[in-house]
Amino acid sequence: MYDEPHRWLQAVENRTQYIERRLRAASPAIGLPYENGALLFTVCPHGQRKVYEVYDRLALAALGHPADVERLRMMAINLAHTEGFTRSADDVTLQRLLNFAIAPQVKASFDEVFRSPIIAKMLMVELTPNGAEPQFFTLNFDGNFTHRKRYGVAGGTSASEELMLKVLDDESPESTSLEDALKAAARTWCIGYYVATKEPEYDEPPMPKDADIAEMFREAREDLRFEAAVLDRTRSGRAKYRELTTEELSALDDLFPDNAAHRD
Amino acid sequence: MDTMPPATDFQGDFLSLLSSRGHRLSFGGQLDSSRLAQTEATTVLAMRYKDGVLVAGDRQATAGTTIMYNRADKVIDIDDHSTLAISGSPAMAFEMARVLEYSFRYYKRSQLQELSLEGKLRTLSRLIKENVGAALQGIGAVMPIFAAYDTITDEGRIYFYDVLGAQFEMTEFAVAGSGSVWIRGTLYYENRWTKKLVEMNRREAVGLALRMLESAAYYDAATGGVKEQQEMLPTIKCVTADGIETVDSETLREIYAEVVEGA
Incomplete structure (x- = not known):
């Protein structure tokens, strides 16, 4: 049935649509630099996790089906650890992991139209040893990946990703402090999640109203859990990853003062 | 490159991951130790004190009567919260330490929880057992002391291993290496x-640790002791x-x- 080129094309098209539909309601992940390294932020249901340590200076935040996320996560961890052990921690870079190992496998899996696809996206971040800016990579479900220096996002729809990137372009955090990075990430998350779930029909969704953003934030705070971790280059020892404490996350409490959430 | 692995592979076991990638820990083949002047590392000791465990070792590695290295x-x-003090063949011991370090980190990252102290001890036992073949042929024997702070019982713990991988917990102190015989009784x-x-x-x-290392070096030619100059x-x-604090040279x-x- 798939021996004719256009049918194969149709199959890939169907597959893409199916995955996109499944990912639409996924909670976005946002990565931002801050004074001591890089922050990864997302929102997830209680009892679940989406932000993970991969290696000494690598972390990821994923969205999609938990089983697929787990496969990608373990692939990254296995590769990083064997490479780091047999060569050196300095040889474990995201560029190499993605370019030569993860992306080709995800692509191969996407191309196997008879088998169930990987329904997941990943935002990966790397802290470079020389103190330069952190590197952000977003891996798509088809094996394609993009690299960004200033920040990274992964969202349920490409329209929501574009809008989140625009928000980060236009509204850089007030300072380089962790608190301000966290606030910028949470605001961006609200915008991304809002347009992906409430306005999926737009190719170029308009910027949500402030009241809608605040409402989105309030809903998330009530029903879900904020999850954030940093790669902190001031941490002693090799491993730079640490999860943010409840106290650090409480910086988000005054992001939208309650009255702003009420519509007129 | 193989296809996407199932997520359940290895269950956090770094040793299995390594061997699945064709990595061998032990020296291969039939070995003859008589042709080789083996490098050996000498006196290490661990003792429980008020705040936890203190672990000390001299810096010298010797092969026969030759000092190979004095900054080991x-x-x-x-x-x-754990350290490994090694005596025996540095080639194998450093590799073991590296495998151990990676095993604990790999477990923590993949399984999303810290490996228990018991689990850490078992990992080290396994490593030593895998090395038994080489050790029996007179090459690459390692007798480490594993010293950790047990965050659950809130106390320092010391474990000693023999060449075959048997593990013993020591309540007060442990010594290993060629110079250790001279200080064991003194510590008692x-x-x-x-x-x-x-x-x-x-x-x-x-x-006390400094005194012990100097005593060991006095009687054991293979122990470096303290050479301040x-x-x-x-x-x-x-x-x-x-956590772990290395006592700085000033102190x-x-x-x-x-x-x-001065005493």
Whole structure:
């Protein structure tokens, strides 16, 4: 049935649509630099996790089906650890992991139209040893990946990703402090999640109203859990990853003062 | 490149991951130790003191009567609360330490929880057992001391291993290496009649460790001891609830001057 080129094309098209539909309601992940390294932020249901340590200076935040996320996560961890052990921690870079190992496998899996696809996206971040800016990579479900220096996002729809990137372009955090990075990430998350779930029909969704953003934030705070971790280059020892404490996350409490959430 | 692995592969076991990638830990083939002057590392000791465990080692590695290296670090940090003090063949011991370090980190990252102390000890046992073949052929034998701070029971723990991988927990102290025979009795004496080791503060414990290393070096040609003029100070680490702290050379020199030379 798939021996004719256009049918194969149709199959890939169907597959893409199916995955996109499944990912639409996924909670976005946002990565931002801050004074001591890089922050990864997302929102997830209680009892679940989406932000993970991969290696000494690598972390990821994923969205999609938990089983697929787990496969990608373990692939990254296995590769990083064997490479780091047999060569050196300095040889474990995201560029190499993605370019030569993860992306080709995800692509191969996407191309196997008879088998169930990987329904997941990943935002990966790397802290470079020389103190330069952190590197952000977003891996798509088809094996394609993009690299960004200033920040990274992964969202349920490409329209929501574009809008989140625009928000980060236009509204850089007030300072380089962790608190301000966290606030910028949470605001961006609200915008991304809002347009992906409430306005999926737009190719170029308009910027949500402030009241809608605040409402989105309030809903998330009530029903879900904020999850954030940093790669902190001031941490002693090799491993730079640490999860943010409840106290650090409480910086988000005054992001939208309650009255702003009420519509007129 | 193989296809996407199932997520359940290896269950956090780094040794299985390594062997699945074709990595061998032990030396292969039939080995003949008589043709080789083996490099060996010499005196290490661990003792429980008031805040946790102190682990110390001299810096010298010898092969026969030749000093191969005098800056060897025989006390190696494995994770936030455990160290490995090695005696025997450095080639195998350093590799073991590296595997151990990766095993604990790999477990933690993949399984999303810290490996238990019991699990860490089993991993080390396994490594030593895999090395038995080489050890019996007279090459690459390693007798490590594993010292950790148990964050659950809130105390320092010391474990000693024999060549075959048997594990013994020591309540007060453990010694290993060619120079250790000369200080084992002294430590017993100190603990029994002078002052309980577990009641010692950090300064007292460091002082005693320096005295022990010098005593070992006095009788054992393969132990480096403390050679202050050559900047060859031993490695001393304190493993406590706060983590691992390497005693800096400034402090070592100061305590050495007062407790070892001044006394």
